[in-house]
Amino acid sequence: MAAPQARLSLLSTAVSRGGVAAAAWALLVAAAAVPLAVLGGWAPWPAAVVLVVAGVVAVVVSRWVPVVPVPRAAGLLLVLVAVGAGVWAGATHAEHVVLRRDAGTYALSGQHLATAHQVRVDVHAADIGGPALLSRPGVTVGSPGFYEQGRGADVHVVPQFLLATTVWLSVGWWLGGWTGLLLVPAVVLGAAVLAFAGLAVRVVGPWWAVPATATLAVAAPVLHAGRATYSEPLALLAGCAAGALLVAVCGSRGEPPRRLAVLAGALAGGVALVRVDALRESSLLLPTLALLAVAGGPAVRRVVGPVLLGLLGATVVAAASAGLTSRPYLASLAGSLVPLAAGAVVLALGSVSAVLLARRGVRLPHALRSRLPLLLSLAVVVAGLALATRPWWQTVRQSAADPGARVVAGLQLRQGLAVDGGRTYAEHSVQWVGWWVGVPALVLALAGAGYAAWRLGRAWRDGDPLPAWTPVAVVAVGSTLLTLYRPGITPDHPWADRRLVPVVLPAVVLLAVAAVAAATRLTRRRRPGPASRLVAAAGAVLVLAPTAWATAPVATQRTERGEVAAVQRACAAFGPADSAILLDSRAANEWTQVLRGVCSVPTVVVRATSATPADRATVLALAQAIARTGRRPVLVAAESPDAVRRVGAEPTHVVHLATIEDQRLLTRRPDGAAALGVDLWLAPAT
Incomplete structure (x- = not known):
């Protein structure tokens, strides 16, 4: 006994x-x-x-x-x-690392804390056009789940949520x-x-x-x-x-x-x-x-x-x-x-x-x-x-x-x-x-x-x-x-x-x-x-x-499969002297912290919507300022290649992923998944 x-x-x-x-x-x-x-x-x-x-x-x-x-x-x-x-x-x-919802924010915050050892996300203002250009209307270093804070050379980003889960x-x-x-x-x-x-x-x-x-x-x-x-x-x-x-x-x-x-x-x-x-x-x-x-x-x-x-x-x-x-x-x-x-x-x-x-x-x-x-x-x-x-x-x-x-x-x-x-x-x-x-x-x-x-x-x-x-x-x-x-x-x-x-x-x-x-x-x-x-x-x-x-x-559904590999492909497409300029809303929402935090690429966003594309003069000014520092400005789009072409560059399709995500239903119980496409186009600014 x-x-x-x-x-x-x-x-x-x-x-x-x-x-x-x-x-x-x-x-x-x-x-x-x-x-x-x-x-x-x-x-x-x-x-x-x-x-x-x-x-x-x-x-x-x-x-x-x-x-x-x-x-x-x-x-x-x-x-x-x-x-x-x-x-x-x-x-x-799931593999929700290309940011669309709160899970992506938590994942990227955890990765940043593990690799940078601090809450604050440094954006390296000098590598993305300098403080003067970052203060222009329509230019930001923030993104969903990551708040832009500070001014001038001290501009930085703070993750959204409380720290316990991120730790x-x-x-x-x-x-x-x-x-x-x-x-x-x-x-x-x-x-x-x-x-x-x-x-x-x-x-x-x-x-x-x-x-x-x-x-x-x-x-x-x-x-x-x-x-x-x-x-x-x-x-x-x-x-x-x-x-x-x-x-x-x-x-x-x-x-x-x-x-x-x-x-x-x-x-x-x-x-x-x-x-x-x-x-x-x-x-x-x-x-x-x-x-x-x-x-x-x-x-x-x-x-x-x-x-x-x-x-x-x-x-x-x-x-x-x-x-x-x-x-x-x-x-x-x-x-x-x-x-x-x-x-x-x-x-x-x-x-x-x-x-x-x-x-x-x-x-x-x-x-x-x-x-x-x-x-x-x-x-x-x-x-x-x-x-x-x-x-x-x-x-x-x-x-x-x-x-x-x-x-x-x-x-x-x-x-x-x-x-x-x-x-x-x-x-x-x-x-x-x-x-x-x-x-x-x-x-x-x-x-x-x-x-x-x-x-x-x-x-x-x-x-x-x-x-x-x-x-x-x-x-x-x-x-x-x-x-x-x-x-x-x-x-x-x-x-x-x-x-x-x-x-x-x-x-x-x-x-x-x-x-x-x-x-x-x-x-x-x-x-x-x-x-x-x-x-x-x-x-x-x-x-x-x-x-x-x-x-x-x-019960057996796995969502966002392949996003980790997609992020790795995106990171491999950048060089050590590259700085990213994001040109459309999906790139700004989904890829800003991925490129900055995971790929270690200095990243800046020129705000755009489906009705209002990124301001071409602002994009060119940022590209020129980045080039003057000896770095290579890279234009980034995630909705379609059109945003890059409007600036006069021809993009390369570096990420194309067909996966699934959870449904987004308002009035009935979810019973499956929805198709999700993840894309990324890059082009050196000319």
Whole structure:
């Protein structure tokens, strides 16, 4: 019996602590990398020291986490699902390195950080015409995802996104070049699925955690995020690990370790190192902590302070990191970030006020308190139904002048829809979730959320200990409702569906499985025998089968294959003394950072559109200025050779790639791929 017991202990430890250790390691490395990357010191040897030290710390702190006993078969299935998710995402990984969407921005940012060892992207103004010409209207060194900053000789570029994901992509580059970099999200996804398994085990139990984890792992948006260089897998990892720790702290028998509470808060706040919008979940945790301080048991009340300490400390670190590395990005998000920050302040003040009033003996009126279970349950169900029925009574629009409106209008035209570029399609957000998990799972999730609200209200009313899952449920349900109300993303699919990955899909899946588990327990109490097993099996199938069916058409799809080789061909076409002048919009959008960062070719853009070609006089002035420095100006086009010919040069077709990309659908579930052509024409300026 000793060997099986050892295996049981090992599997239980892996499920309970593995995700926490991975999340702690990932966030510690990301935080430590910030000053090094700002100062130009994120090189392999300093990074190796950071990785080792952070790894040791992560292992040590993960040992604080109490282990949940998991049956051998359930533990083995959970670990296999996590490993399988990572392996499958890696086997079908994309090669999005010619920049079109956010994945390209992350990939190129990671490559730059790995090779330049700093956040700042130097553009070498003297090699592309000099500061005077760079200040001309229509001339820029920036591109989508890379902001032009500074003036004169100090002009440079700053990558768009927060640094955490970029840091880990740079590690992948050091380990294996493009292949290593592109496989990082798949590895992180495997760890994230394991972290979700650890959370599910604590919320619904080990056996119910198996269908929950399998459903999340096969969901197409989760697979899509793990195939390409996105931040969502890392956010999912940190968020699920934080949730598992919060449940462990609130469900601890006896006195919960305060250091574990600090760690739970730190992981919850640390998600903001990965994604700016994680401030939403951190804000929602504040009133939850206030509720625990007011209505929790004595032991739980004593750990509210440590959780808050960890949360605030990590949030400050994340804010400092964002300010140091992504200030232009934050400025571009001011329209949504300022209201989010204001909401956080309001929730903080309201939470403090509620705790102070409770300590002075102020209580809810008896009439309200006696109806808490019903009122909370009704509030959740009504909110869910309101979101689900929005297409019947609301059409959400943004300003038609927004750049995204032009993109939407173009997609509508190509898909035969009424052209109304201002539409965000946010009223269909619940439908987006239903595409991937099915209507039965949505119904079950709403029932599960209503039941959770009823149980929470009953415990609050009766003065009983609050359920251990209280903070996770409140934050997950609140964040899901807010995300579905305002997704805040260009609504083409499957690209937009990654917005569902960090919180919405885990919450929906876990709530749906919790509802099935509750129905099974109820059936077992009322009708012992095979009826409960039938309910359990049918419920698990209702959750898992529609998700697998929806994913099947895209399960083996690999997009952007051949782009790494295309970039290598492009780089080989340039000489060491060449400077690139980009002449059309596709070249400017897709190739600027590729040529500058990957090919080490000084690059400048002359703005152009399909209706307005690049100004010939400006192009010639740049070419002459570059030639005077002893370098060779090279004209670059990616839409067609016409942009080069307009300047009087005859181009050479150096890159021609026919590959595929994800579809860009507005009103139906994606079920395949779209053709994608990648071309590049070069010509020496004459």
